Amino acid sequence: MTVAEKLTLWLAQLRDTGRGVLIARSVIAAAGALAILLPATAPWDELDVVPMLAIPLLVATVVLPDSLAGVVFLLTVTIGWLVRAPAEITWQLVLTAIALVATHLATAFAAQLPSYVQxxxxxxxxxxxxxxxxxxxxxxxxxxxALVQGAHVPGSLLVTVGALLLATTAIWFTASQPPTPPAEP
Incomplete structure (x- = not known):
């Protein structure tokens, strides 16, 4: 297949992209950009390599959501925060976490669908x-x-890990429920 044929095929697939897929990829782009920008506006000094790696990975995730680029993007932003960020909880950290969760969920949704599906x-x-x-x-x-850590409670790591496991179980349980049929008018 020549370059012109590949480009023609890619443009035809782009033209046939469904609205749901386009929304999912737009959420990946917006939430991923937010996850890159928020740590950069934080008062602590972010590693310069994080945006240099994260921006191309985000573009690759939007274009190919079923590739490994999404996981590497999430790890890059997370490790960049872990390396330099202070231990206290800030609004940038909370919003970055929400943006990473949104990026992850939208990538998981988009990865299971071909681009032309409605x-x-x-x-x-x-x-x-x-x-x-x-x-x-x-x-x-x-x-x-943060509250448990600030209280110096023995076993606070177990409490945190337990909370994360409970949240993961709740999300898994809700995701595995069959969809409810829409109400009839």
């Missing part, structure tokens, strides 16, 4: 509850972990 609202509704639960539990667990 997604119905019922499929999007199935992802709404787990996504909302994940976005809400991320800051709640971070704040609870």
């Amino acid at each position: 997604v119905k609202r019922q499929a999007l509704r199935r992802w709404l509850l787990p996504s909302a639960l994940a976005a809400v539990t991320a800051p709640v667990i971070a704040i609870a972990a």
Whole structure:
């Protein structure tokens, strides 16, 4: 296949992209950009290599959500925060965590669909509850972990790990529920 044929095929696939896939990839781009920008605005000094690696990985994730680029993007932003960030919980950290969760969930949704598929609202509704639960539990667990850590409670690591396991189980359980049929008018 020549370069011109590949480009023609790619443009035809882009033209046939469904609205649900386009929304999912737009969420990946917006949430990923937020996850890159928020640590850069934080008062602590971010590693210069994080945006240099994260931006091309984000573009690759938007274009190919079923590739390894999404995981490497999430790890790059997370490790960049772990290396230089202070231990206290800040609003940048909470919003970055929510952005990473949104990026992860949108990438998981987009990765299972070919670009030309037409997604119905019922499929999007199935992802709404787990996504909302994940976005809400991320800051709640971070704040609870900060409170437990600040109280110098013995076994606080076990409490934090238990909270994360409980949240993961809740998200998994809601994601595995069959979708409810839409109400008839």
